[in-house]
Amino acid sequence: MKLDKVLAAVLSLADAAAVSSRQDTTNVSSTPALGYDELWLLQNEFYERFMYPNNIKEARAINSTIFSDDVQGRVSDTRNFEGRELNTEYIFGLFTPTDAVSVIGRPIGPYEILQFAANQNIASATTRVGFIFPSFKNLSLPVTIDTWISWNSERQITQYDVTFRWFGYLFETLLLSLDSDPTNATAKAVNALATSICSTHTRYCNGTNTQYDSPEDCYHFLTQEIRVGQSFELGMNTLMCRSVHEIMVRYRPDVHCSHIGKDGGGMCDDSMSYAFKVDEKYFTNSPWIPQVF
Template sequence: MKLLSILSIGVATVAAVPNAPVLPRASNSSNATPNFGYAKLYRLQEAFYEKFMYPNNAKEAASINSTAFSEDVLGRVSDTRDFVGRELNTEYIFGLFIPTDSISIIGQPYSYEIMQFTANQNIASASTRVNFTFPSFGNISLPVTIDTWITWNEAEEITQYDVTFRWFAYLLQTLLLGLAPGNSTLAMERATMALASSVCNAHTSYCNGTNAQYESRDDCMQFLTQEIRFGQAFELGMNTLGCRSIHEIMLKYRPDVHCPHIGKSGGGMCDDTMGYVEKVTENFFKNSPWVPTMQ
């Protein structure tokens, strides 16, 4: 049952630089720095987005370990957290954006257009407009601009990516206010109850035995609606309901890994341990330099 239905029944080129230093190449053979050239990198960018579109993303998710990624891939999404390894990135990049029974702020991508693009050696930076449908919000369609930095290895696998959903706060506000136009308080109340209910239902279905995070459904609802905040758009990797809602969709893939993410501790994905300075200065990417080697 989708969100609108629930609510309706009252559920509260870098130029050559003389004498510039040559940056070191990664020692791992899977991260050796190839020199693909501009046209090849554009095709690799397109190939990734083709796989990201539904229903192609469902096929990638079903593979468990998508060969779009290297085994040691490192990924970061601006408003959430870091993702390490092929399996985790397959789940979150492909599995998160396919049809689900969950009530979710996540949409399903169906078309894209690369608006801005530049590339050198094995690095590409792009701004891409992706069109999504949002099933939990009456299947409304909205465009989303996604800014990406990506590196590939010699096998044409993504070794790391840094992603920003541009204007995500505006997108989230647009979705939520649509639940009660002109009444932001009521819209948040409705969103809170619907998302919390969905998370708790998923917990009941998937987080059993040693994976259980709450004593009961009432305990789950109490925590999610009263003891933590809904969260702002930049807090999808913090101690919020919004973060747990994102991770709920992953429960069906590996409950032992993902159940803690919706629990009270947040499982290292939904907590407040990373402050602003730590997030900005984090030295996460190690698979390849983000700056092309000077030649």
């Protein structure tokens, strides 16, 4: 299907969903049988909204209607995200332009769905998305994203499980764009990331939201008292985790300042073991295995 036809179909689907949201009194917690074709359009609708600059509009909405109120989200190398507002921030706001130094890039496209399977209200897809990384010399790279997504009868996302494939390799590629010597590259990245986080803290985290006694205290903690973090440690007690959450501070300092602070605010700590992550039973909104009719 050509891109223009996909876009036209997505817009038609969005109009239909708007009508459905006003007229459909079906229990949204039920498991609808949406069918392959509609799930394909819903998958494309998500990525159309995810692309810059469309993601700016979604982020400004505070509560994007693409999500259900009780949406549950999980991103493999970070943490779990509950509710529409938090997911709007992390799925859309996190990828919008920012003054922060960050390994999080901007999805400028194009995107291409490489693999897709769908049944009932569930779709599994592998999508390649073009990103630009402003903090790393505006390097442009493709990023492969694996998703499992379920929708309710109002065509809202109720659950998603996401993996950024080969993220470790991407992380190393970004670092080496700063310097061909890995040690120097890491040192440059640590200095830039820590300085950025501390600047954000000084600007937004005041009063009861204050996490550090001074910019010097902040910088020392981030560069000397915690580890930088490997690619799978974006939800652990690392500089990298706090860098991810720094972008969110501007949206709700009362919620996110603690995430860049010393104790990590429940988002950046070492409380979860490998076994816990593997065995965690998190999703409750809808079965991941389609029902047999």
